[in-house]
Amino acid sequence: MPPFTRRAVLGVLALAGAYGAYRVITRRQQIAAAEALYATPLSKPSGALNVYHLGHSLVGRDIPAMLAQLAGEGHRYDSQLGWGTSLKEHWEPNLAINGFDQENAHPRFRPAKEALGSGEYDCVVLTEMVEIADAIRYHDSAEYLARWAGLAWGRTPIPASTFMKHGIIPTTATDGCTGSTGICENTGRTRSNILRC
Structure with missing residues (x-):
């Protein structure tokens, strides 16, 4: 050579x-x-919370209702759900949300952008579609997580790089996560915590 x-x-x-x-x-x-x-870990909430659930049928109407039963008096929740729905599909008005009419036919339904933009919620639970690796690869999960978080925190959008910089969203591997990802914020809105898959 x-x-x-x-x-x-x-x-x-x-x-x-x-x-x-x-x-x-x-x-x-x-x-x-x-x-x-x-x-x-975050400190235990000192009282009842107002919680918003955005996700899909694995959360369904049951999980928010069970959480309300466990939390006790004063707990309030609303939700927007779909069948296998990604955060992107919830955000983009031109994308269909499968099962939207069926999953949201209950008195606790509230449109997601209206709800998160209101600032009325102490905790927001975001559930990404399964398989999480596919959601990251094909549905821009980091970007849409940043948009939803930005709306909830009153800043739209928070750059996805902010999350990735802190190692919150996997940039290449999913470390075996096959479940959901969410953000929950304490009542004081001073510190956030990412829920593990």
Whole structure:
């Protein structure tokens, strides 16, 4: 092999190795940041909460109702649900939400953008479609999580990079998560916590 070709191959291998090391270090930093979020759990709510559930049929009407029973007097909730619905489908008005009429035929239904934009909720539970890896890959989960969170926090949109910077949304691997992701915020609106899959 001519010396120039050999140098080019070695250069490409060195670049590939440097990129691989960068990815490993970056991923470790993301994992450490995510673990730091869980080091100190949120304090227990001091009273009843107003909760909004945005998601799909795995949450259904049952989970919010069961939470209300467990929480006790004064707990209030509303929801918008669909069948296998992604956060993107809930956000975009031109995308269909399968099962919308059936899942939202109850007195606790409230349109999601109106609800989150109202600032009336202490806690917002966002449930992404299953498989989460597909939602991340094909439905722009990070982007739409950022939009919903921004609306809930009164800032639309929060850049998806804000979440990824803190290791909240997996950027490449899903670490075996096959469930849902949500955001819950304490009553004081001073600190947020991402619920694990």
